[in-house]
Amino acid sequence: MEIKSVLNNVEDAQSATAFKDSANEPEKKSFIKKIFGQSNLGDFIFEKLTLLFAVLVFLLVILMAYEMYTNSRLSIAKFGWGFLTSSTWDPVTEVYGALPVIYGTVVSSLLALLIAVPLGLGVAVFLSEIAPGWLEKPLSFLTELLAGIPSVVYGLWGIFVLVPWLRDSIEPFLQDHFGKLPFFQGAPYGFGMLAAALILSVMVLPIISSISRDILRSVPFTLREAAYGIGATKWEVTKLVLSNARSGLLGAIMLGLGRAIGETMAVTMVIGNRPIISASLFDPSYTMASVLANEFTEATSDLYMNALIELALVLFVITIIINMFAQLLVWSMNRKWKKG
Amino acid sequence: MSNEEIKSAVIASTGTAGIVQQSPKISAKDFCAYFGKFKALNNINIDVPEKKVVAIIGPSGCGKSTFLRSINRMHEVVGGTITGSLTLDGEEIMKSDAVMIRRKIGMVFQKPNPFPTMSIFNNVIAGYKLNGHHNKKNLAEIVEKSLRQAALWDEVKDKLNKSGADISGGQQQRLCIARTIAINPEVILMDEPASALDPISTAKIEELIFELKKDYTIVIVTHNTQQAARVSDSTAFFYMGELIEYSGTKKMFTSPEKKQTEDYITGRFG
Numbered sequence: 112m113e114i115k116s117v118l119n120n121v122e123d124a125q126s127a128t129a130f131k132d133s134a135n136e137p138e139k140k141s142f143i144k145k146i147f148g149q150s151n152l153g154d155f156i157f158e159k160l161t162l163l164f165a166v167l168v169f170l171l172v173i174l175m176a177y178e179m180y181t182n183s184r185l186s187i188a189k190f191g192w193g194f195l196t197s198s199t200w201d202p203v204t205e206v207y208g209a210l211p212v213i214y215g216t217v218v219s220s221l222l223a224l225l226i227a228v229p230l231g232l233g234v235a236v237f238l239s240e241i242a243p244g245w246l247e248k249p250l251s252f253l254t255e256l257l258a259g260i261p262s263v264v265y266g267l268w269g270i271f272v273l274v275p276w277l278r279d280s281i282e283p284f285l286q287d288h289f290g291k292l293p294f295f296q297g298a299p300y301g302f303g304m305l306a307a308a309l310i311l312s313v314m315v316l317p318i319i320s321s322i323s324r325d326i327l328r329s330v331p332f333t334l335r336e337a338a339y340g341i342g343a344t345k346w347e348v349t350k351l352v353l354s355n356a357r358s359g360l361l362g363a364i365m366l367g368l369g370r371a372i373g374e375t376m377a378v379t380m381v382i383g384n385r386p387i388i389s390a391s392l393f394d395p396s397y398t399m400a401s402v403l404a405n406e407f408t409e410a411t412s413d414l415y416m417n418a419l420i421e422l423a424l425v426l427f428v429i430t431i432i433i434n435m436f437a438q439l440l441v442w443s444m445n446r447k448w449k450k451g
Numbered sequence: 452m453s454n455e456e457i458k459s460a461v462i463a464s465t466g467t468a469g470i471v472q473q474s475p476k477i478s479a480k481d482f483c484a485y486f487g488k489f490k491a492l493n494n495i496n497i498d499v500p501e502k503k504v505v506a507i508i509g510p511s512g513c514g515k516s517t518f519l520r521s522i523n524r525m526h527e528v529v530g531g532t533i534t535g536s537l538t539l540d541g542e543e544i545m546k547s548d549a550v551m552i553r554r555k556i557g558m559v560f561q562k563p564n565p566f567p568t569m570s571i572f573n574n575v576i577a578g579y580k581l582n583g584h585h586n587k588k589n590l591a592e593i594v595e596k597s598l599r600q601a602a603l604w605d606e607v608k609d610k611l612n613k614s615g616a617d618i619s620g621g622q623q624q625r626l627c628i629a630r631t632i633a634i635n636p637e638v639i640l641m642d643e644p645a646s647a648l649d650p651i652s653t654a655k656i657e658e659l660i661f662e663l664k665k666d667y668t669i670v671i672v673t674h675n676t677q678q679a680a681r682v683s684d685s686t687a688f689f690y691m692g693e694l695i696e697y698s699g700t701k702k703m704f705t706s707p708e709k710k711q712t713e714d715y716i717t718g719r720f721g
Contacts, residue, residue, distance in 0.1 A: 334564065336564065339525060340560065341578030342551070342554035355568050
């Protein structure tokens with residue numbers, strides 16, 4: 112009897128503590144929840160860690176902008192907005208105006224896009240919609256290979272192949288036939304805006320085409336099926352696929368533009384490096400990235416260095432503006448299509 | 452199956468001998484379909500009478516969808532090939548223009564696939580516009596008529612400008628049916644049109660099929676034998692790429708001739 116009652120007591124005590132534990136547990140949980148906003152420690156760490164990385168990227172951008180701003184204060188104080196609107200870039204008299212190089216950067220990049228976008232989209236459509244399997248794989252490989260060539264190699268190719276070819280054949284031809292247009296005037300040197308735009312377009316082409324191809328492929332097959340099912344021709348199906356993928360395609364183009372604007376080496380080698388604004392594509396020009404690469408080591412005075420860093424800041428801001436503009440475009444397109 | 456059997460199947464399906472005189476809307480003779488070297492369908496012989504509903508049943512992988520997709524030449528879109536004869540109104544489908552065939556033979560797919568970038572209105576009219584019609588007043592009429600026929604008009608008439616992806620799954624499927632009707636096809640193919648839908652939407656689609664057969668010849672693939680029994684006039688049972696049995700739906704579900712058919716219908720396999 113005694114033993115039994117003792118056992119009973121033990122059991123009672125056990126069940127009591129068990130009950131107590133289970134009663135305590137929710138309290139504990141809510142305690143953790145109160146502090147961390149999460150009941151699971153692993154998830155908590157994971158969430159905060161990824162948040163930290165995201166914040167780091169943001170901070171890095173802010174920090175870069177801040178550093179560039181503080182290190183260009185001399186030049187900002189001296190020239191103000193005139194830095195953006197003046198066309199004189201003269202280290203000897205310490206007068207710095209960035210307009211010609213901004214012009215050179217924007218125009219060479221846009222010209223490159225003008226050539227590369229239709230070509231790149233054409234390649235992407237062919238690879239994803241039309242090419243048979245045995246042709247598609249080697250072609251995809253080759254376009255991706257183009258993206259991996261170092262830019263100095265493009266630059267060398269530009270100097271030894273592209274520039275002589277432009278000088279001896281293309282530019283004289285354009286001058287003979289379209290010489291009345293302001294774009295094709297002056298002496299055909301080979302080095303200049305046209306060479307830079309062409310070489311940039313070759314460099315940007317693989318980026319636009321391979322990203323666009325991936326985006327077109329990600330358009331669900333059911334959509335193509337639906338279109339074929341109502342009697343659409345291949346061209347009509349492709350148009351539909353393109354319109355469904357448009358925001359992604361715009362993103363691909365913007366990545367290409369980003370590459371073109373920031374490209375330094377190849378452009379520096381063929382553009383002629385003279386800060387002038389000319390409508391003629393034969394004339395030399397200069398880009399922000401090229402100025403930075405060429406003149407950084409020669410910047411002996413503080414003002415010169417400050418002006419160069421301000422130029423970097425302008426390049427930075429222009430890139431951000433272009434990306435924001437692209438986002439806006441995507442956003443307005445999506446809204447329009449939702450409205451129907 | 453012999454010709455005699457097919458004939459009896461058609462008689463059973465129509466209930467009157469008179470219609471047998473009419474030539475079939477769709478006819479397959481010694482029809483085979485391939486994916487590369489794999490033979491998905493072997494020697495299929497089947498006649499689909501006009502303005503009737505033919506259901507194709509069978510376990511997964513039996514080739515029923517492949518057969519359906521061969522009829523409007525969607526089989527070749529995924530790289531398949533065929534041999535033998537397949538005719539629409541006596542004309543070889545493979546020798547006709549694929550685009551024209553697909554305008555005559557509309558298709559409703561398993562998963563509702565409205566065009567997400569288009570409004571409901573533009574979804575309905577998409578196929579019609581491809582034919583080069585752009586008369587504005589006409590378009591509105593056709594949209595209303597097609598949506599009414601698809602039993603969707605009352606539910607969407609106030610939001611025709613909303614995206615085709617913003618309505619429920621069942622409504623999307625009826626929108627796809629309306630889109631198919633709008634191109635004024637002669638035949639409508641349905642590939643498990645209700646398998647992704649809830650029971651109420653399924654019932655609506657089935658009712659709709661009943662209405663549509665007044666105007667269209669319908670071939671429906673389903674893995675739901677009850678659905679086949681409810682909506683079809685005659686039923687074909689496919690198994691392992693072969694046509695096992697084809698007869699009037701009533702006969703098929705009460706006294707099937709083949710053991711395999713009986714086993715499948717009663718749920719012993721598949």
